[in-house]
Amino acid sequence: MRTSAALAGAVYGAVGRVLAPIGRAAIDLLLPAHCATCDTLVAPPGLFCARCFAETNFVSTPCCARCGVPFGHAGHGGQAALCPVCREHPPAFARARAALRYDPHAHRLILPLKHADRIELAQVLARLMARAGTELLAQADVLVPVPLHRRRLFARRYNQAALLARAVGRIADRPVVLDALRRLRPTAPLGDHDAIARAAAVSGAIAPRAARMSRLRGARVLLVDDVMTSGATANECARVLLGAGVASVEVLVAARVPDPRLD
Numbered sequence: 026m027r028t029s030a031a032l033a034g035a036v037y038g039a040v041g042r043v044l045a046p047i048g049r050a051a052i053d054l055l056l057p058a059h060c061a062t063c064d065t066l067v068a069p070p071g072l073f074c075a076r077c078f079a080e081t082n083f084v085s086t087p088c089c090a091r092c093g094v095p096f097g098h099a100g101h102g103g104q105a106a107l108c109p110v111c112r113e114h115p116p117a118f119a120r121a122r123a124a125l126r127y128d129p130h131a132h133r134l135i136l137p138l139k140h141a142d143r144i145e146l147a148q149v150l151a152r153l154m155a156r157a158g159t160e161l162l163a164q165a166d167v168l169v170p171v172p173l174h175r176r177r178l179f180a181r182r183y184n185q186a187a188l189l190a191r192a193v194g195r196i197a198d199r200p201v202v203l204d205a206l207r208r209l210r211p212t213a214p215l216g217d218h219d220a221i222a223r224a225a226a227v228s229g230a231i232a233p234r235a236a237r238m239s240r241l242r243g244a245r246v247l248l249v250d251d252v253m254t255s256g257a258t259a260n261e262c263a264r265v266l267l268g269a270g271v272a273s274v275e276v277l278v279a280a281r282v283p284d285p286r287l288d
C-alpha cells in the first residue's frame with residue numbers, strides 16, 4: 026500500500042498544481058482494503074469497520090446555519106440559528122459545511138493524509154464530504170481547493186486540499202480548478218492562536234491567479250479544504266475570490282474543529 030501510495034504521491038506531486046488525470050479504476054486500486062482507521066479488513070474497500078464507524082462523529086444538525094460549526098446541544102434556535110461568531114462577524118463565504126468533527130478519530134484520517142503520504146484517504150474522506158455537502162455541491166459551478174504555499178507543496182509533494190477537491194469533484198461530477206488561488210507567503214501553523222490572530226496571520230497571504238479568473242468570473246465556487254478551525258483561511262480565500270468577481274463562495278471541508286464554547 027505504501028508503495029502504491031508513494032507512487033501515486035509522486036504522480037500527484039510531480040505535476041504540482043495541475044494533477045495528472047487518473048482513471049476511476051486506478052483510484053479504486055488506491056482505496057484501502059482495510060478499515061480506513063484500523064487494520065480490520067473491510068469489503069468493499071474504502072469503508073470503516075463497524076467499530077470505527079460507531080466512533081465516527083459526523084457533523085449533523087444542529088449546527089450554525091452559516092459556518093456549520095456544530096452546536097454541541099440543541100437549544101441554539103434550530104436550523105436557522107447562527108453561532109455567536111457569525112452573528113458578530115459574518116464571514117465572506119455564504120455557507121460552510123463539514124463531514125466530520127475534528128476529534129481524535131478524524132485525526133486518524135486526516136493527519137496521515139497530510140503528513141504520511143496516505144493519499145488513498147482522500148478518497149475515503151471525499152465520499153463523506155460529498156454526502157455532507159450534497160446541497161452545496163448541487164449549487165456549485167466549480168470546486169477550488171485552498172492553496173498550499175509552494176515551499177510546503179515542494180516538501181509535501183501534494184496539496185491535500187487539491188486531492189480532496191479532485192476526489193469530491195469526481196464523485197459529484199463537478200469541474201475543479203486546482204490553481205485558482207495561490208499563497209503569497211507561507212503561514213506558520215496556527216496552532217492555538219485565537220480567531221483574531223488567525224485572521225491576521227492569513228490576511229493578504231492568498232491571491233487569485235489572474236489567468237484563471239476569466240473562467241471563474243460569475244461562477245458559484247465551492248472552496249475545499251481538509252480542516253476548518255476558526256474559518257480564517259476559508260474567509261480570506263472567499264474574500265479574494267469575491268473581489269475577483271466570482272458570484273458566490275461556499276466551503277466544504279473534511280472536518281471542523283468544534284468551538285468548545287458551543288459544546
Ligand SMILES: [Zn+2]
Pocket residue numbers: 060061062063064065073074075076077078
Ligand atoms: Zn476500524
Ligand SMILES: [Zn+2]
Pocket residue numbers: 089090091092093094107108109110111112
Ligand atoms: Zn457560525
